């Protein structure tokens with residue numbers, strides 16, 4: 492028996508509308524480059540600034556995703572963690588991360604993975620292993636760095652996390668929210684994937700100067716314009732960026748992120764993102 496939907500399509504009836512995109516609440520747990528800001532031993536104006544927006548822990552992001560869109564209730568919410576850098580434990584305490592249902596690793600650099608061990612308390616009581624998603628190379632590095640978490644023969648019952656290898660590229664997109672970190676270029680195919688799909692974009696930008704493996708502020712601005720998100724936030728910032736000076740220089744719709752920034756991306760027809768109080 493064909494399903495009702497197939498039967499309708501065979502009969503020439505219009506396909507049903509797609510379900511609404513999920514509503515996403517993103518908390519930027521850290522917005523600093525690999526050293527964090529202040530940089531140890533540095534007494535520059537940014538490292539000694541008393542503006543809290545100039546103090547940057549290592550970059551990561553926590554998402555609360557409500558699959559049914561604005562009408563979804565808290566019980567439906569899925570809590571996704573993107574990267575767990577060396578500051579993850581402190582960030583989870585500071586910003587009230589109470590639950591992690593799944594983790595996505597963007598890549599295997601130290602500033603994005605070394606807090607992985609601090610995930611274990613979230614999963615002690617789980618009946619089923621919680622999934623960690625990573626591309627094959629990253630998964631290989633994680634298994635080597637954290638054998639007590641992933642090599643269960645050596646450390647029985649040590650943790651309740653399971654690695655899943657994914658083949659997609661490093662773009663992390665959920666609903667109308669996209670998070671791109673540690674990039675210095677975006678392939679055309681990825682631009683096509685993002686084109687017109689993103690309401691709120693978080694993208695890495697180190698500072699004004701060029702860098703071989705990261706976007707500069709100018710390059711990230713060009714990439715953001717091409718993606719065309721309604722609002723873009725720069726992350727993975729160095730101590731060359733003083734928030735109060737740089738923010739007013741950015742074009743409309745583009746902002747500097749800061750630690751603790753919360754972004755609400757509504758998934759229904761009326762797309763709306765709200766920058767909430769720190």
Ligand SMILES: [Zn+2]
Nearest residue numbers: 533535538730
């Ligand atoms: Zn400094």
Ligand SMILES: [Zn+2]
Nearest residue numbers: 525600602673
């Ligand atoms: Zn990084």
